[in-house]
Amino acid sequence: MQIDFHHGVTYVCARLAGFEHxxxxxxxxxxxxxxxxxxxxxxxxDNGALFSRISSAHKxxxxxxFKELANYQVWIPFHFLPGNGALCAxxxxxxxxxxxxxxxxxxxxxxDMVRECINRQHISYGLHRLGITMHVxxxxxxxxxxxxxxxxxxxxxxxVDGEGQPDRALVNRLKGxxxxxxxxxxxxSVLGNPDKxxxxxxxxxxxxxxxxxxxxxxxxxxxxxMCRVMRRYRAADPDAVVPGLPExxxxxxxxxxxxxxxxxxxxxxxxxxxxIAAGVFSFGKxxxxxxxxxxGSWKHQALGTESSVDRDHEIFxxxxxxxxxxxxxxxxxxxxxxxxVTHDLLPKxxxxxx
Numbered sequence: 178m179q180i181d182f183h184h185g186v187t188y189v190c191a192r193l194a195g196f197e198h199x200x201x202x203x204x205x206x207x208x209x210x211x212x213x214x215x216x217x218x219x220x221x222x223d224n225g226a227l228f229s230r231i232s233s234a235h236k237x238x239x240x241x242x243f244k245e246l247a248n249y250q251v252w253i254p255f256h257f258l259p260g261n262g263a264l265c266a267x268x269x270x271x272x273x274x275x276x277x278x279x280x281x282x283x284x285x286x287x288x289d290m291v292r293e294c295i296n297r298q299h300i301s302y303g304l305h306r307l308g309i310t311m312h313v314x315x316x317x318x319x320x321x322x323x324x325x326x327x328x329x330x331x332x333x334x335x336x337v338d339g340e341g342q343p344d345r346a347l348v349n350r351l352k353g354x355x356x357x358x359x360x361x362x363x364x365x366s367v368l369g370n371p372d373k374x375x376x377x378x379x380x381x382x383x384x385x386x387x388x389x390x391x392x393x394x395x396x397x398x399x400x401x402x403m404c405r406v407m408r409r410y411r412a413a414d415p416d417a418v419v420p421g422l423p424e425x426x427x428x429x430x431x432x433x434x435x436x437x438x439x440x441x442x443x444x445x446x447x448x449x450x451x452x453i454a455a456g457v458f459s460f461g462k463x464x465x466x467x468x469x470x471x472x473g474s475w476k477h478q479a480l481g482t483e484s485s486v487d488r489d490h491e492i493f494x495x496x497x498x499x500x501x502x503x504x505x506x507x508x509x510x511x512x513x514x515x516x517x518v519t520h521d522l523l524p525k526x527x528x529x530x531x
Contacts, residue, residue: 178312178319179372179442182396184209184467185449186430187311190400192460193426194407200304204407206467206475207308207507208315211255213469214511216487220480222495230508231515233309253278253530254518257325258313260284261526269527277528278324280317282395283402286526287317291406292415293517305503306510307410311403313514318399319371322388332383339377372442374434393435400430426458479504 187208191201217232233255253259260281262270266289270276281287294310297303323331337343370378374396379389401421408419422430433452439445446467456462468474470485477483479502480493499505519530 178315178374178396179369179445180209180212180467181437181442181445181449182315182374182399183212183312185446185453185465186396186400187308187315187403188463188465189426189430189449189453189458190311190404190422191407192458192463193422194404195411196407198463202465203304203503204308204311205465206503207305207510208312209467210469210475210507211309211312211511214508215485218487220487221490221492222499223492224495226495228499228505228508231511233511233515250515250519250531252325253523254515255309255313256316257320257323258284258287258290258317258518259324259523259526259528259530260317260321261286261528266525275324275326275328275330277526278326278328278530279330280320280323280325282318282321282398283314284317286522287314289522289525290314290518291409293522295406295410295413295415297513298410298413300513301501302506302510302513305507306514307407309507309510309514311406314406315399315403318395319392321371321395322382323371329383333380335381335387337379341379373440374445375436375438393431396434397427397431401427423459429457475502475504475507478502 184205188201188205191204192198196204211233214230214233215235217230220228220230222228231250233251235251257278257280259278261268261277261284262272262279263281263284264270265285291310291314294306297306300306335343370376371390371392374392376392377390378392379387381387404422405419409415409417412419421427433449437445437448439448450465452458453463453465466473468477471477471483479499482491482493523530
């Protein structure tokens with residue numbers, strides 16, 4: 178999924194789940210920032226203090242950037258959560274280890290991830306972690322059928338459009354990419370098709386199975402389930418029986434997912450923010466913004482820097498407010514999510530990744 182869903186739709190779902198504007202903005206910013214947190218390593222301050230953080234994305238979310246993209250510590254915990262064959266923790270899917278790694282929508286793995294987030298909401302970065310969790314959770318619908326590793330299961334042939342006709346436009350775009358053994362990483366073989374909410378399309382995967390995808394339907398289901406998760410979060414009960422998206426908001430979301438058809442995610446995002454500002458949803462008018470880097474961004478507020486990429490051995494001025502800044506809390510949440518997924522959650526399903 179791209180910024181229109183991870184930021185715009187996540188904000189809408191948070192508001193419809195009962196969060197007020199400020200909390201919903203924090204959740205939505207965190208959800209999108211997973212795709213924009215490209216720097217890792219130490220932050221050095223002028224008073225000798227240090228802060229260490231990891232990245233959850235790459236400098237370019239571009240499937241031509243194969244060597245850099247082949248980082249399972251980023252792809253598996255943040256973008257392609259393994260689905261264990263859609264089975265619970267005490268069951269093994271047929272096949273080999275790759276069948277455990279393939280992403281599945283709303284899998285038991287994903288539900289356990291959500292449960293942990295709800296149960297740990299008392300921590301200072303609880304809302305930031307909820308946003309990160311919503312990013313990963315939503316991607317289990319968009320990235321279903323693909324794995325965050327280099328494997329032929331990710332191969333795609335006989336690409337078709339919503340009418341079942343050969344998708345020549347996508348085939349022509351693929352010709353401009355460097356085809357190599359690294360191509361079957363995630364959904365690289367179909368480029369951005371899984372992430373665009375308006376597309377209906379299909380392909381034959383690396384096992385010869387014909388796959389039909391209906392993104393508007395899948396994205397609407399993701400939004401509905403996200404609303405339920407965030408209602409349970411507010412109730413502090415991962416087992417609470419709660420409704421999903423209210424009507425007519427669900428109808429409006431469904432309509433926008435299908436009719437906003439710009440190929441550029443930023444263009445679609447602007448239309449979502451305009452709709453929110455116009456008050457088309459039941460929570461009323463709201464002004465929502467997202468600045469990933471530079472002036473006005475969380476990072477700028479925390480460190481005073483407007484640079485997109487950190488310079489080696491850069492020294493920042495320390496202010497006590499850094500310790501409670503959204504940027505630091507997001508990175509705290511990122512570390513917590515990564516540790517839990519790789520060291521606790523996935524081993525519970527017999528999955529060990531590095």
